[in-house]
Amino acid sequence: MKETFVYIGSDHAGFDLKQALQKHLQSQNYKVVDLGVFAVEPPADYPDIAHEVAEKVRENHGGRGILVCGTGVGMCMAANKSPGIRAAVCESAQTVEMSRRHNDANILCLGGRVLKPEIAVQFVDIFMKTPFEGEERHVRRVNKIDKKS
Numbered sequence: 001m002k003e004t005f006v007y008i009g010s011d012h013a014g015f016d017l018k019q020a021l022q023k024h025l026q027s028q029n030y031k032v033v034d035l036g037v038f039a040v041e042p043p044a045d046y047p048d049i050a051h052e053v054a055e056k057v058r059e060n061h062g063g064r065g066i067l068v069c070g071t072g073v074g075m076c077m078a079a080n081k082s083p084g085i086r087a088a089v090c091e092s093a094q095t096v097e098m099s100r101r102h103n104d105a106n107i108l109c110l111g112g113r114v115l116k117p118e119i120a121v122q123f124v125d126i127f128m129k130t131p132f133e134g135e136e137r138h139v140r141r142v143n144k145i146d147k148k149s
C-alpha cells in the first residue's frame with residue numbers, strides 16, 4: 001500500500017500543537033515530515049512555513065499538509081497562494097469533513113491558540129480519513145478553483 005506523506009509545519013504560536021499532532025500521526029503510521037519550526041523561540045513568520053509545506057504537498061500528489069499558527073488563518077491565506085493548494089482553516093468537525101468531501105482540501109490549517117489538543121487530534125483524524133466524494137459537480141467546482149491559481 002502506498003504510504004501517505006503528511007507535511008506538517010507551524011510558527012511559534014502553533015508549535016506545541018504541531019508537536020502533539022505529529023506524535024499522533026506517527027502513532028497512526030503516517031509518514032510525517034516536519035518542516036519546522038523546531039522551537040518556540042525565536043518567533044517565526046508563518047508565511048515562510050506555509051509556503052514550504054505547500055510546495056511539498058504540490059510535489060507529492062496525494063500527500064497532505066497540516067499547518068498550525070495562532071488561529072490557522074494566516075497559514076491558510078499563505079498556503080492558498082500556491083497553485084493546486086486547497087487549504088482549509090477549520091474550527092469544527094463538520095467543516096473538516098466537508099473540506100474533504102466537497103472541496104478535496106489538501107492542507108488543514110488549525111489554530112494552536114483556539115483549539116484544545118484533543119479536539120485538534122480528532123480534526124486531523126477526520127481530515128486524513130475522509131475521502132473526496134468525487135462527484136462530477138464537486139470535481140468541476142474544484143477544477144474551477146485550481147484554474148484560477
Ligand code: RB5
Nearest residue numbers: 013069070071073074075
Ligand atoms: C502570531 O502571533 C500570530 O499572528 C500567528 O500565529 C497567526 O495566528 C496568524 O494568522
